[in-house]
């Protein structure tokens with residue numbers, strides 16, 4: 001009995017470990033509520049009795065600091081889709097929360113196309129009253145009405161679904177092409193953007209090549225690692241870089257004189273000392289030119305948290321295999337990276353970054369070995385969130401290799417560093433790590449200075465910067481809204497806007513998507529009357545109103561008309577009021593006033 005209790009409490013602890021902050025908060029609130037109820041039955045009744053209906057009323061709050069620059073249309077569409085379908089099928093928006101979402105019965109989205117000076121010249125009584133001060137300015141991308149409707153009609157897949165589709169697709173190609181197609185382990189442009197990799201065109205960033213070549217199954221791996229020191233110029237500046245090839249030989253290994261004076265050598269992490277830096281004249285620009293010369297146009301750059309290395313090198317490269325992305329034996333692939341040290345211990349059974357110090361060759365070597373193992377084993381290997389299990393792997397390794405070591409490394413004998421064939425100068429860094437691996441491999445034939453001077457670099461056939469935009473356009477992961485509507489018996493959408501090119505992509509309208517074209521009604525007010533009378537059962541209503549086309553209300557006193565431009569703001573006011581009046585209770589109302597240069601969102605819950 002006691003055992004069972006213990007197991008239960010242990011399970012509770014474990015569950016709690018994996019609980020999202022939202023769930024934890026909700027449970028906390030529930031616990032408080034239960035407690036309050038308990039108190040009520042005992043003796044003292046609560047002094048203030050709140051309206052029980054208030055607790056069931058959804059509330060929409062925005063966190064504007066999380067609304068970054070750009071991508072505002074994406075954010076708005078995400079919020080609207082979340083209002084309609086909820087968190088079961090939609091990624092929760094980061095910039096908004098809706099409490100009591102399940103009581104949200106309807107979502108009304110009205111886009112009003114207006115002129116730039118609309119709010120300066122027009123005062124809509126209903127807007128001021130109903131929305132109070134709940135409005136905000138949105139990004140310029142909303143002005144494009146075709147884009148606007150397109151993103152409302154195509155729902156961005158939630159993260160899990162995106163990953164699932166992606167891995168399914170990747171595994172399929174993987175099975176088809178065999179194990180050696182390295183291109184599948186390279187980060188996508190989106191992943192690189194998410195992780196803040198340097199991109200071409202950014203200030204101070206140099207591309208590793210002018211022109212690249214498409215990668216293939218035989219594209220070579222090059223592993224890189226940088227050591228940084230703190231200087232007067234920047235928080236972290238490049239002071240040592242090691243680049244190695246697939247055979248673990250050093251291609252480039254040099255100390256770099258930073259622009260600023262070194263304020264902290266952070267020797268414990270960098271392995272760099274003041275003595276080592278004495279007389280170093282190689283600059284960052286030298287290193288950049290040497291790398292441009294050394295890397296072939298289809299090189300796959302390998303590393304651990306490569307964005308930091310590329311940041312220090314102030315370089316950008318399109319084909320990156322990052323082992324902290326490809327391997328993650330703990331469960332949370334998005335939050336926690338496994339350190340290079342722990343990955344090396346777990347998967348290679350080797351020690352790096354020991355008390356003997358740090359060496360960038362050694363880190364590059366470890367990343368290379370991990371990358372090679374990953375390419376050999378496949379997409380799912382080493383990633384806990386894809387269902388891979390370390391314990392199982394360990395068992396299999398034991399069966400294969402006997403107890404103890406996971407993988408054995410064969411080491412060459414220590415080689416004396418060969419001087420540069422050009423200037424007889426040193427070609428590698430005099431590493432301070434005891435018995436370091438960097439001494440057991442072949443070094444480059446030339447030093448950095450000679451390499452920049454002598455080598456002619458091979459170039460590929462495309463400019464990455466040019467292809468980047470096309471690439472980005474391709475990888476949008478969305479699914480038409482009709483798929484979401486079909487999945488959920490309770491949902492249907494009423495569409496009252498004119499966008500043939502958007503609607504063409506909805507092959508099945510059926511009973512779940514009702515289409516009402518404003519142009520098929522004699523007047524705007526008859527269109528709105530019709531929508532208002534039929535929208536009660538729809539879970540979402542999308543309406544577009546062209547301010548210019550709204551007919552003004554008939555005048556009571558004809559003399560007002562003389563010589564003046566007819567004002568239709570009263571009529572517009574009435575239309576908006578009518579639409580909101582026709583919604584159910586607990587409806588999310590969003591009105592977007594869009595002009596070529598300004599977009600204002602009003603939001604409220606009725």
Ligand SMILES: [Zn+2]
Pocket residue numbers: 358359360361362431432433436437438439
């Ligand atoms: Zn070393």
Ligand SMILES: [Zn+2]
Pocket residue numbers: 420421422423424425446447448449450451
């Ligand atoms: Zn030289």
